[in-house]
Amino acid sequence: MTSLVRFWLTHQxxxxxxxxxxxxxxxISTTIAVAIGVPLAIFATRRPRLAAPLVAxxxxxxxxxxxxxxxxLLPVPFIGGVGARAALAVLVLYxxxxxxxSTIVGITGIDPSIRLAGLAMGMTPRQLLxxxxxxxxxxxxxxxxxxxxxxxxxxxxxxxxIGAGGLGQYIYRGLSMVDSTVILAGAIPAALLAxxxxxxxxxLERRLSARRRVRSRRAVVAAAAALMVVVLAGSALWxxxxxxxxxxxxxxxxxxxxxxxxxxxxxxxGTGLPVQRRLNLGGTLICDRALITGDIDVYVEYxxxxxxxxxxxxxxxxxxxxxxxVRDLYSRSGRTLLPPLxxxxxxxxxxxxxxxxxxxxxxxxxxxRVAPQWRxxxxxxxxxxxxxxxxxxxxxxLTFRSPPQVMxxxxxxxxxASRQVDLIAGDATAGLIKGLDLFQxxxxxxxxxxxxxxxxxxxxxxxxxxxxRKALERLGGRITADDMRDMNYAADALKQNPADIARAFLERxx
Amino acid sequence: MEGVEFRHVxxxxxxxxxxxxxxxxxxxxxxxxxxxxxxxAGKTTVLKLVNRLLLPDAGEVLVQxxxxxxxDPIRLRxxxxxxxxxxxxxxxxxxxxxxxxVPRLEQWPDDRVAARVRELLELIGLTPETYxxxxxxxxxxxxxxxxxxxxxxxxxxxxLLMDEPFGALxxxxxxxxxxxxxxxxxxxxxxxxxxxxxxxxxxALADRLGVLDExxxxxxxxxxxxxxxxxxxxxxxxESVVPLAHGPAKAGQPDGPA
Numbered sequence: 001m002t003s004l005v006r007f008w009l010t011h012q013x014x015x016x017x018x019x020x021x022x023x024x025x026x027x028i029s030t031t032i033a034v035a036i037g038v039p040l041a042i043f044a045t046r047r048p049r050l051a052a053p054l055v056a057x058x059x060x061x062x063x064x065x066x067x068x069x070x071x072x073l074l075p076v077p078f079i080g081g082v083g084a085r086a087a088l089a090v091l092v093l094y095x096x097x098x099x100x101x102s103t104i105v106g107i108t109g110i111d112p113s114i115r116l117a118g119l120a121m122g123m124t125p126r127q128l129l130x131x132x133x134x135x136x137x138x139x140x141x142x143x144x145x146x147x148x149x150x151x152x153x154x155x156x157x158x159x160x161x162i163g164a165g166g167l168g169q170y171i172y173r174g175l176s177m178v179d180s181t182v183i184l185a186g187a188i189p190a191a192l193l194a195x196x197x198x199x200x201x202x203x204l205e206r207r208l209s210a211r212r213r214v215r216s217r218r219a220v221v222a223a224a225a226a227l228m229v230v231v232l233a234g235s236a237l238w239x240x241x242x243x244x245x246x247x248x249x250x251x252x253x254x255x256x257x258x259x260x261x262x263x264x265x266x267x268x269x270g271t272g273l274p275v276q277r278r279l280n281l282g283g284t285l286i287c288d289r290a291l292i293t294g295d296i297d298v299y300v301e302y303x304x305x306x307x308x309x310x311x312x313x314x315x316x317x318x319x320x321x322x323x324x325x326v327r328d329l330y331s332r333s334g335r336t337l338l339p340p341l342x343x344x345x346x347x348x349x350x351x352x353x354x355x356x357x358x359x360x361x362x363x364x365x366x367x368x369r370v371a372p373q374w375r376x377x378x379x380x381x382x383x384x385x386x387x388x389x390x391x392x393x394x395x396x397x398l399t400f401r402s403p404p405q406v407m408x409x410x411x412x413x414x415x416x417a418s419r420q421v422d423l424i425a426g427d428a429t430a431g432l433i434k435g436l437d438l439f440q441x442x443x444x445x446x447x448x449x450x451x452x453x454x455x456x457x458x459x460x461x462x463x464x465x466x467x468x469r470k471a472l473e474r475l476g477g478r479i480t481a482d483d484m485r486d487m488n489y490a491a492d493a494l495k496q497n498p499a500d501i502a503r504a505f506l507e508r509x510x
Numbered sequence: 511m512e513g514v515e516f517r518h519v520x521x522x523x524x525x526x527x528x529x530x531x532x533x534x535x536x537x538x539x540x541x542x543x544x545x546x547x548x549x550x551a552g553k554t555t556v557l558k559l560v561n562r563l564l565l566p567d568a569g570e571v572l573v574q575x576x577x578x579x580x581x582d583p584i585r586l587r588x589x590x591x592x593x594x595x596x597x598x599x600x601x602x603x604x605x606x607x608x609x610x611x612v613p614r615l616e617q618w619p620d621d622r623v624a625a626r627v628r629e630l631l632e633l634i635g636l637t638p639e640t641y642x643x644x645x646x647x648x649x650x651x652x653x654x655x656x657x658x659x660x661x662x663x664x665x666x667x668x669x670l671l672m673d674e675p676f677g678a679l680x681x682x683x684x685x686x687x688x689x690x691x692x693x694x695x696x697x698x699x700x701x702x703x704x705x706x707x708x709x710x711x712x713x714a715l716a717d718r719l720g721v722l723d724e725x726x727x728x729x730x731x732x733x734x735x736x737x738x739x740x741x742x743x744x745x746x747x748x749e750s751v752v753p754l755a756h757g758p759a760k761a762g763q764p765d766g767p768a
Binding site for chain 2: 111113114116117118119120121122123124127131132135136
């Protein structure tokens with residue numbers, strides 16, 4: 001609990017920004033859902049045969065899991081891709097059902113004699129709607145808006161997966177860091193927000209259902225209309241990328257957040273161009289898609305990942321050859337590979353630092369000689385992957401005292417340090433390697449495919465802004481695996497802000 | 511001509527059954543005509559044909575000498591006041607705002623609307639100071655019905671349609687409102703078509719009355735003449751009213767003298 005409060009206090013500004021983004025996402029999407037849903041529902045009440053299919057479609061849309069929905073929308077032009085616009089599209093789709101349904105219920109629930117009276121008094125359909133039906137349906141419509149907004153607060157946490165910001169960022173970051181404090185730092189404000197939204201709209205709904213509220217009703221409608229204009233104007237500014245800005249993306253784990261900041265700040269320092277950050281995108285393919293559609297201009301990829309995951313080529317061993325292949329494949333489709341940053345984020349075979357020094361171990365070959373006395377612990381993925389344990393054992397003739405233990409990757413570092421096991425396969429740049437004094441054995445037979453970290457940019461952007469290319473080329477070969485470990489350690493263990501870590505690193509570089 | 515005229519009007523529902531069959535009737539200005547019949551006899555259909563909520567399948571309905579088909583429906587409805595059984599006051603509007611609906615639709619200036627609301631409240635016997643700001647659910651059934659009448663009269667339409675206007679009220683209030691209606695009608699002199707299943711009400715209010723049975727007008731004449739009719743169905747209706755000399759009773763419900 002105290003660590004949670006400390007987290008909030010040290011991240012005040014970020015928390016405020018994320019809460020604001022979250023509220024804006026929900027406010028804009030709910031407003032758009034009202035602007036679409038209410039007219040749609042009115043239309044449905046005029047054509048009763050359409051009402052049932054319309055509600056059925058809205059029902060089906062509601063049942064699509066939100067992550068799947070983001071996936072579906074990824075390739076759709078204009079509303080798809082990554083960023084706030086796509087997130088809004090999804091949230092609007094979710095908001096439509098409750099609003100459409102409650103508006104239909106509100107209008108069809110009006111006493112028929114009241115509608116007959118209006119009609120017989122010579123009201124045009126429009127006058128009937130504006131003076132009688134909408135005012136009487138208003139409490140029901142507000143009830144639907146309440147449901148839509150509360151659902152929206154929940155769904156908006158998932159928007160962080162496609163870089164739309166909001167409190168979901170903490171939840172995703174916490175999940176990738178296996179840090180429940182960070183998860184709660186996002187989840188608790190999101191829950192509170194949902195309660196506040198629910199409570200205040202419920203209050204409004206009750207106020208409206210009480211009779212004798214005609215003046216305040218008008219005030220409410222006027223206020224809602226004003227809010228709508230402000231929100232739509234705001235969204236027009238926010239949902240589109242600011243012209244002339246370079247957009248930097250990143251995947252959603254610690255190292256990538258730091259790298260994203262390094263690229264962003266390097267461009268800011270080197271060119272003076274405005275830079276927009278769209279960090280924390282939910283995975284390799286989302287980043288790649290965003291690069292192709294122009295939602296981002298540059299992010300850091302790993303050569304081995306690009307080769308296998310993006311271009312579906314078989315894994316290869318030679319780092320130089322892999323980089324050349326990937327550069328060639330990228331250049332055919334308007335993407336440019338910049339000079340590699342200088343480190344390889346591959347699997348790292350790790351032993352305790354004191355053990356390595358005492359026995360003079362440097363390479364995996366060295367370790368293979370003593371391994372028969374050792375126990376090993378591996379993550380599930382490493383045991384299963386084609387480029388994982390089986391091939392490693394064969395290449396180096398590795399045997400252990402007992403079959404390797406299966407354990408969670410993040411726990412294996414501590415298991416090694418506390419001597420429960422003697423050898424693990426970790427991430428080459430994990431901050432814990434430094435924090436726990438572990439030693440990475442050299443892959444002297446080049447068993448692991450290379451995962452050189454390398455910025456990938458849109459060719460078009462580099463042509464338009466040659467100074468951006470220059471700024472990014474200056475980073476080539478400047479980040480060592482040790483540097484990256486230090487920075488990951490600063491973020492994961494010391495809880496420093498990625499932006500500050502990146503700034504300190506660039507200061508040292510100059 | 512002023513008033514309303516039906517010429518050989520037939521109306522049937524889409525299935526084909528006749529609601530009205532060769533219905534002819536003329537109601538002049540200043541005249542109150544009551545249409546009596548059991549429920550389902552087609553009474554409400556007659557009213558809805560006047561303000562073009564329905565159009566006839568055959569024959570024609572003339573309002574002020576013009577076929578309803580040729581009227582602009584919005585103009586027609588604003589020239590025809592309509593008091594419905596369930597009143598249909600707008601629950602989100604005050605008494606004054608309810609009465610002011612049609613004047614405002616007609617874009618009267620505010621001061622003229624206010625003056626008219628005041629005048630009508632006085633006409634229906636509700637003190638303007640007390641009632642302008644009241645809400646429909648704060649009124650008694652009788653008061654609501656009066657506001658319904660005032661609302662229908664707001665722009666002084668030449669024709670007034672009343673569908674069971676006093677049906678939902680207790681007998682004492684009903685009698686009181688009937689008296690008031692006669693007083694109002696004496697002052698405003700509209701062409702009034704009143705629909706009721708209550709023969710006593712028809713006899714008390716109407717200058718002439720007609721009996722509707724299964725879509726046909728089977729009898730038409732003055733209240734005096736109807737008591738002398740030989741038609742069995744008419745006689746049955748008239749006789750149901752006899753106990754009324756001692757106390758009100760609904761037609762078809764001869765619960766006898768108290």
